[in-house]
Amino acid sequence: MHTADDPDQPVDPTLAEDLMLLLFQPGSGGRSDTGHIAAEGTLFYALAGAVLAELALGEHVRAEEATRAARVGAVAANPPADALLRTAWEYMAQRPRGVQTVLAAIGPTLRAPVLERLVERGDIQREQRRSLGLFTTDVLLGDGGDRRAALLADVRAVLVDGADPTPRIAALAALVSASGALPQLHREIPWGTPVIERAKQLEQGDWGADAAAHAVARTMTAIVVNNVVVAAAVLPRA
Template sequence: MLIAEDLLLLAFDDTEGKPVSGIDNLDRAVAGALLLELTLLGKVDVTGDADEGTAGRIILRETTPVGEAELDGALALLAEEQGSKPKDAVARLAEDDPVERLLSGLADRGVLRRESRKVLKLFPVTRWPAADSRHEESLRAELHRVLVDDGEPDDRTAAVIALLVATKSVRHAFPTDDAEVTRKRAEQIAEGNWGSDAVRKAIDEVTVAVMVSVMAATVVTTS
């Protein structure tokens, strides 16, 4: 399961099959998740002082396909974005509309159900209720261990939490009895010193890019 797919399972109501109230900018969050996963795999990086050119720009470190269609498609797009700022790379990946493809993929694998109908007999609407919740239940149990029981996260769980923090979605995607304590713990994880320096650097850079990209999209939408 991709990090981006984990985000979607957390974001969508299992019964209603649509994003839970309060969750916005899913396209940017999912785009950031794809960029982050490729970064953690060593395929993509953000330039530093040791690289030629301007620091803080997208660069491909390794171009061999991953063997997963969505990641390989994102990798191909990022090859065209080398030298751009991370926030612009997130925006470009979001423009490719990965959310619908990932939801369709989850439905094809029996994790979600695809339910299409027309509202007022005119407007097509597709809902994605849960069909097999085993992976999501395992994911939520892991989040509970880390966010509620103060357990230490692995790299993947930390990445999911950091993306939820970046999009201000923690209390919506993972409601608990004490939302404020959970939010603070999530922020602690997002800013913490877990994992290797390389993993910490990757998550920091991508989540900042997601935050900036989401804010930019919000400004455009509300202007």
């Protein structure tokens, strides 16, 4: 379990963890007690987007210009404490890079460590089961617990009820939308035109009046999310 005594282990969940937990679909793995992660086909881009968005929200990175093709660089005086975030920050600290380059570089290695954190926290359970008496596979169990329920309630309030989000929940909802997973969350977040329109607003950085003080982070996050949308559009959906 993560503790405050180890500086490389996070006390608070990262945005990437929150995203994967929200994408976890309980009872969808072919048996009532198993689940799967939605949008597996685009997951590595979405997780990378969550890492980059969190770095932006924490002012650990900045964009050189406010365009989709912007290059992003590390803020030298503000490295993140979390090891997962720091690896991405160090990559950008070498030199500024295009957002698409960063997403493609950091995304493929994120699934395993992010899932491991969720298992260590007890948000998701994992066990090995034998299939056809020959193959051993990992299966995901549980319902995501209270933390998934709370994240889901916050995102649903923004997308369905029109509540003004915090910057973190705005980024989370935008990333879920960018991943293409919202239709798969229909039983929990009713899928329809109002939800689609609100999600697209969040993707563009329209977070409401409460986010006015976060203009730089909002713009940077919108750049990241729109790059996830572009990348995800050419990948198969799962």
